[in-house]
Amino acid sequence: MLLSTLYIVGITAEAMTGALSAGRRNMDWFGVMLVASATAIGGGTVRDILLGHYPLGWVANPHYLVIVCVAGIVTTWLASWVARNHKLFVWLDSLGLIAFSIIGCRVGMDMGLSPLICVVSALVTGVFGGLLRDLICRQQPMVLHKELYASVAFLAGWVYWALITYGGQFGISENTATLSTLVLGFTFRMAAVKFSWRLPVFSFAEEEPKVLGKEGPRS
Secondary structure, X not given: OHHHHHHHHHHHHHHHHHHHHHXXXXXXXXXXXXXXXXXXXXXXXXXXXXXOOOOOHHHHOHHHHHHXXXXXXXXXXXXXXXXXXXXXXXXXXXXXXXXXXXXXXXXXXXXXXXXXXXXHHHHHHHHHHHHHHHHHOOOOOHHHOOOOOHHHHHHHHHHHHHHHHHHHHHOOOHHHHHHHHHHHHHHHHHHHHHHOOOOOOOOOOOOOOOOOOOOOOOO
């Protein structure tokens, strides 16, 4: 129940931030709903397609699609308020990120997949919505350049997998594992935002080839 509630909160927040990106590109209402949907449920869709997990999450639960489309349209009326409360949406987005990661890992575990694939499933679920949003809106993918984001989803996936797999030996229930992952993941993400933690950046600028003059090389 907790995870389902956080999931709905997460997709609503993601849909609203996606709608803002669509507004910055002057899209019509269809574009707003498309970008909102891609941002909110795109990660889960990509995960299900990659893993062959059918039906897709929003196909089995069409009310999720309704929620994100409505959230996108509502944002067109509340855009200024959403933009002013950026910090609130960072918190909601962070909770959603961890919830998405847990759900992604859970899907992989229920399918009997290897630990690494379960964690990759968590990563894909957590970050691919944002990647799709940025690709559609033709902007630099933020999850690859800002504070730790994908890394948080990856870590949350491993924490959840470990607690579910080995926690039973120490009396840790599934609910406790879920709450523990949420707390640890959210704390880590907020610390990354506050202190601007990020992975080492690879920067490479290729030298421009020298162009010979029109007269050619001198002898």
